[in-house]
Amino acid sequence: MLVAHNQKKQLINLLKDDQIEGPFFCPDCRAPLRLRHGKKVRRHFAHITLKDCQGIYASESQEHLGLKALLFTTLSQSEVVSVEERFPDIGQIADLLVNDSLVLEVQCSPLSSDKLKERTQAYHQQGLHVEWLLGEKLWVKRRLRPLHYHFLNFSPWLGFYLWEADLANQELRLKYMIHEQLDGKVVYLEKGVPMRKGMINGLRLPFACRKNCSLSIPLMRNVAAYIQKQLSYGNSKWLKAQEQAYCQGHNLITASDDTFYPQVRLPKVISPLSSNDVAIASYYACFEAYYGQRKPSHQLVVYSPILYWNYDKIRNK
Template sequence: MLVAIDDLGNRLTTLDNLPKTGIYYCPVCKGQVTLKRGKVKQAHFAHKNLLNCPNSSLNESTEHLLLKVKLYQNLKKSEEVTIETFFPSINQIADLQVNHKLVLEVQCSSLPPDRLVERTKNYRDNDQYIIWLLGKNLWIKHKLSYLQKQFLSFSWSIGFYLWEIDLEKNCLRLCYMIHEDLMGKVTCLTRTCPLDGNLMSFFRMPFQKMNLEPIKVKSDSHLLQKIQKALKYRNKYWMLRQEKAYQMGINLLCLSVEDFYPQYNPPKCEQGFCLIESDLKPFYDAFEAYNKEISNKDVQTLHLPSFYVKI
């Protein structure tokens, strides 16, 4: 934790020039805390005694602490921002609250999806717009995990997107136009903003009209061999597709590569997406209808969502 209070209830942070021997208290439970200032880890407060306090249960990594500090130091120059804001009605501590309406949460480690849903709903119920910034362990690599899908947002301007935050490169990264191929491999575009840049303008990017060139991707000519291998190793997704095909008297391995067009599709999740409240059906339907009319199936063109619904 980076915030404490003094005997008079004044809010203090580790960024202030505080004496290590001072007397400090947790702003949530009012228990006494100690200022720890070492050579490796970012200076922080720690409870003297383990208590049933939201602050005491936080085991923050150096990455998490440093990223919070960097965001705070930048945003306070132009915005009204508080660090480690406590919401008593929901018993939650936001990493940062900006202009009373925006919550920024830096998530550096995995968490149960149910907890993500709960925290997001609680913030929304308190009239807060929530942005989750994913640390290194949660960045997109090759495929989207179930948890990563729950961090996805959607806009008609840039499609499915999520935010990554990079301590080493000192930047915020927007991954957008996210699609998956039939083997689950992700393709997307990225834009970056330095952590000392205009972050608020960057956060607005998903809601601005974009003039982007379509993404052209080649269809995989070796798809059938990959499907055969997936069935051999009893991949759940392909086993289910094969079962459904059998019910219609079809064997997937007897089809042509063209029969699997489009090979790149927007993400889907049977359980829904935690951060997406809008109805995605019009987009999915328009995407499918557009691709049914394509004759050249060797190459697929990925457009912004707004393109499909205008046709």
């Protein structure tokens, strides 16, 4: 943790207070704290014992501390920022609060979907927007992991997106226009946002962008051969799909490539971070309708949600 109370109950912030004197106490449980620092350890406060504290600091990594410190130092150059901001009414401690309206949560380790949903909804109820910044262990690789579906946020211009935080390169990465291919691989566009002065403009991209985005995706050929191989491997997803096809009088391994068009889908977000459920439901429906009217090809271009909505309005006139 980077903030503590002194004996006079004054708040001490290690990121901006140069001269500090102990003893130090936890702002939540009032238990005594130890000031730790070293060659490989960022200066921070730690509980002498955690048994009586319900805070969030039991396993705070050096990556987590480093990202909070870097984000605070950078954003403070141009914005009003507080670190480890407490919201007693909802029992939350935000890693950073920017301009009293944006919460940044740095997440470097897996978090239960229930806890993620609970914390996000609590911020929304306070009228705050929250962005989760994923540490290295949670970065997106070739496929979305189950937890990623819960971290996805939504923008009418950028589609489904999420943020990654790279401490080594001092950069945030915005991965947006996220889609999944037939074989489960994830495709997306990416924009780097350096952690330096002006970074707030990058963080505003999901809200401020007014440019239609597009992403060209080459489609798989001879899909039936791929499915046959997956069935031989005992892939549960394709075994279930083949069973459903049989029940309808079809066979996936004799189907043409056109049967599987568009071969690309939107990720099935289980509990989106965005509070705009109506817009997300419309995105799914309009996406399906749009490609249902297109002639199959070997290349698919996907667009921002706003394009599908406009197409749907024209189609229904």
